Amino acid sequence: MKRRKGAVRRATVHDVAAAAGVSRGTVSRVINGGYVSGAARAAIEAAIAEVGYVPNTAARNLVMQRSQAVAFLVLEPPSLILEDPNIGAIMLGANAVLSSADYQLVNLVVDSARDTERITKYLSGGFVDGAVIVSARANDPITRVVTDLALPATFVGHPADLKQGIPFIGIDNVGSARAITERLAATGRKRIGMIAAAVDRDSGADRLTGFRQALGRRFKPNLVAHVPFYDYASGMEGMRQLLQREPRLDGVFAASDAVAAGALQVLRELGRSVPGDVGVVGFDDSPWAQRTDPALSTVHQPAKEIGAQAADLVLRQLGGKTPEPGGILLPTPIVWRASA
Secondary structure, three states: OOOOOOOOOOOOHHHHHHHHOOOHHHHHHHHOOOOOOHHHHHHHHHHHHHHOOOOOHHHHHHHHOOOOEEEEEEOOOHHHHHHOHHHHHHHHHHHHHHHHOOOEEEEEEOOOHHHHHHHHHHHHOOOOOEEEEEOOOOOOHHHHHHHHHOOOEEEEOOOOOOOOOOOEEEEOHHHHHHHHHHHHHOOOOOOEEEEEEOOOOHHHHHHHHHHHHHHHHHOOHHHEEEEOOOOHHHHHHHHHHHHHHOOOOOEEEEOOHHHHHHHHHHHHHOOOOOOOOOEEEOOEOOHHHHHOOOOOEEEEOOHHHHHHHHHHHHHHHHOOOOOOOOOEEEOOOEEOOOOO
16 A cells, blocks of 8 residues: 655654664663663663654554553532542642643543443453542442442542452541541531541441530531532531521531531621621531631641542552552541630
8 A cells, every 4th residue: 555645654663673773672672661771761761762663542542451540539519529629639739740740631520320330340341550549438339330340440539338458548538537537626616527528438327426426515416417428508507507597606617618618608698797696617627718818727637648548549559569558537627726
């Protein structure tokens, strides 16, 4: 077949081998990460630059049965993903690690049964080599799919039904919530409530547990407002509920900074001063915490580092390493500002 006039032929492994004076097999070992002598590697790398060879990644991945892609699955409504800076920070941390290893991050959003069915087929089809999974609940179908496929994966957080041997990374939500509630109480607050978000996830349930532990006998169930999401609108809704139940409320632990920001807006509308009338604390140390007025006392969650370590755990599994039993919990210092 004649080449079209003006067409540029793509350099091949044969061209590299001829330019370097080595066999095709030696060139293939260099391209695929195998061992060759230092002299041979230097010659092949120089030849690659000389002939302008670009590896056919698609063909190589087909042979190796690898996609060079890792899924980033978020089991939240799209609106929350856009509003929650923690999810974005986790994603950026994961992407940085995967990019340095020449893996592509593929974002997948699961918000319905139809999404679950579609993504189950996608994961089963070999389009990704592994997954980082954020916000899984107990008995989530995606957890079962990942387990059944034996897909190299890391969970951010720890759903109650997560099988032993599947790694997870997160924070001590119980201890962190307990610590910041104790510090809020130490400021002299007597009637402390909580806006408890997302208690169907381990993070939300654990933060409520920590709040309850901190108050002990002073805990009052009616001073817990349950809201569905870690978002601003839920914070407004929860704050209104608490003030209806206890108008003399003088302290609030919000389950996230976005929730706390919504609570502050309601207090402002009602003429309640913060921290004068009501002390407010949040959780995450996200950008929300410094946008509020006053700036928010909160728990620092190392979201970007969580994403980075989650991706690293997936890569370790892809490299044939068995994850150590148990999960990884990162430290969460309290950041005390002007809101309490």
